[in-house]
Amino acid sequence: MSKNRLLIHNKSDKPDNIVLKQNQIVERCLEIEGQLPSFMRDFFLYLKSGVALSTRLAYLEDIFFFCRYLIHSSSLSQASSTTEISIEEFSHIAAKDINRFLGDYCSRYTMENEEYTKIVENHNRSLARKKSSLSVLFKFLYRDEIISKNITDGFNPIRLPKPQPDAIKKLEIDEVAKMLDIIETGSVFTEKEKIYWQKTKLRDKAIIVLFITYGLRVSELQQLNVSSFNFNRGDFRIYRKRGKEVLMPLNKTCERVIKEYIKDERPLDSILEDYDKDALFLSIQNKRMTIRAIRNLVKKYTSLALGTSRDSGYSPHKLRATAATSLIQQGFSIYDVQNLLDHDNVTTTQLYAAHKKDVKREIVKNFEWLDEEQ
Structure with a gap:
């Protein structure tokens, strides 16, 4: 069955193309949220009202990437899919686990499909963004008493080079x-x-x-x-x-x-x-x-x-x-x-x-x- 054509009923001052672009980002956010554990539901509400739309998407992409790492490349979760990661498993994650994820795994990893293997190498700015996304998540879970410890103080600093005019x-x-x-x-x-x-x-x-x-x-x-x-x-x-x-x-x-x-x-x-x-x-x-x-x-x-x-x-x-x-x-x-x-x-x-x-x-x-x- 073909998908219905999308119509825009726009009563705002924004032009239709802006409304449509924002809707595409929202749809992508909702798609990612549907693949993440249910105990993060209140965190999704916080992002929806607390940060810019593009920032919301960036945070969700980073967190989804981390959850995929948990089940495919670590021993921190026994779940078979990202939606099945339990709050108990998340509660046992320590700062050193995040530091290993950022410093060891994220700095260079491979992505494979049937046609090729891609080597992905991240510089410190990319690592800092992933660290920021996880910091926001773990601080929220601690604040809402979903986890018992605030582990973010133990995250290793990521030094960013100071921009030089030259x-x-x-x-x-x-x-x-x-x-x-x-x-x-x-x-x-x-x-x-x-x-x-x-x-x-x-x-x-x-x-x-x-x-x-x-x-x-x-x-x-x-x-x-x-x-x-x-x-x-x-x-x-x-x-x-x-x-x-x-x-x-x-x-x-x-x-x-x-x-x-x-x-x-x-x-x-x-x-x-x-x-x-x-x-x-x-x-x-x-x-x-x-x-x-x-x-x-x-x-x-x-x-x-x-x-x-x-x-x-x-x-x-x-x-x-x-x-x-x-x-x-x-x-x-x-x-x-x-x-x-x-x-x-x-x-x-x-x-x-x-x-x-x-x-x-x-x-x-x-x-x-x-x-x-x-």
């Missing part, structure tokens, strides 16, 4: 100019590649300009609709992490490239499916572009600007860094840039400001009033 990957101003020129002229493409470029150059230019102007996250750009833009008021609406709805002002460049794309290249609504009629950025197949397609597009153009291989091209997040450093170099305060880019902590923004300090140091170094001999 390690930030971004495009320099001349590289941005080269990238925009490539999109405008198609000069580096073969005759065969130009056929595709001619069909998407206005779309591609609008995507890149939005990235380097606003430092948008890829999900924020992918979710944009035609109705997100109010050209009369000179702004557009985006949905950020934790469901924040934000109005962004339009400058003349962004307004021009968006209007050119909509007027001269974007397919007419009459040939689009209902679900895609409002989507701003469309694929050749006239569907809303996927996050993966946008990432590939950015990697393509940045690799051409950098003169490197496609695999070495930059991700959209590197264009976010490009926007941040460019704004600070133009003299905007780190607090203004923090607000524009939606950084939770200003110390993140300060990393980009370090580049401006280097410029000042170089200027002063080469501007001496007195000779050394004096």
